[in-house]
Amino acid sequence: MDYNGVLVGLGNPGSRYEGTRHNCGFALVDALVDMAQRQGSAESLNGNKFSCELWRIRLNQLDGLWLAAKPQTYMNLSGQSVQPLLAWHKLRPSDLVVAHDELDIAAGELRFKLGGGNAGHNGLKSITELLGTPDFYRLRIGIGRPPHKGDVTNWVLGRPQGEDAERTQQSMSAALDTLFAFADKGLDSALRVARKTAQPRKKNTPEDAPSATSDKN
Template sequence: MTERWLVVGLGNPGPKYAGNRHNAGFMVVDALAAAEHERFRAHRSNAEIAETRLDGVPVILVKPRTFMNLSGGPVASLARFHKVPTERIIVVHDELDVDYGALKLKEGGGAGGHNGLKSLTASLSGPGYLRVRFGVGRPPGRMDPAAYVLRDFAGPERAELDLNVERAADAVRTILAEGLGRAQNIYHSAA
């Protein structure tokens, strides 16, 4: 039997934040759930989950219902409950240091100022999870990065957003089916 994975999308709950750059992770797990005709349901871990199979691999799609900075608690709770080790957790998140439209895939690493990743790393006792870094680019001029990620994608970005979300969802599927190395060869740095 194939072992279960957690695929975690990072974001902030509620309609106010739905189109924000910071919610790119939610957008990707929503796309994965929709493709499988699955609906999210509330879980006692303080997350919304959808259980499904992606290319034959059992997964739990996860959207923490805490705000971004507290994402780690619900994810760690689900990982313990379902006995999923850190190396079988894929986290999809927005990334300022990656150009809009590009993806970077990796295992482990630092948080780079991303408070959601800081929370996950602390709650999971290390950074050994896999990451699909969804490029949102740097803020223009002197705009505060925190304000930038809490803004909706701009007009030209929105025109490509669905395609970029689908590419990130495909990258997750490839990691599950063929491994991180293969997914990096296909999607890493692609614009």
């Protein structure tokens, strides 16, 4: 069966991590599956051989069939799920969209890009190593940095509260719109949709601070 693409949301399995900032990739896959169940079709597939939860998605907004997956390998081994999934279905890295949390983007904001570095994200690092290339698409979901330096681990594994939670929830809808724009018209269209989530910046504050390596798992 031919697929137009595959969305892989990154996260850690288990109730301990459910709803954490680090699992916003999982949350996006859940949102896509929910929409497909209501407006198209979402067929649950056996993803055991790929160590993932897996769905076949059909939606008008995606212009054909897509796969959606949540690796169950834990974040830092995501490539062990993604590589065999793509190989089995004869999909290329350029057919892959990875949704993941991003410390260097404010909560509620999105970015979309092809390739690039991993910025200390061990899930992206694992996928890049196992695929042998960084040239896959990344849907970067902002979670912002912790208010106190050096508290990165607790921050990414914590659950957003208050306004932070509202922005994170709103970003799911915008992330779906970004994915649909990519499926319909490609990279430039997805870039434009993602940029609409940008929030006003204080003067002399760069839009994206230089990436810093973190201990994300």
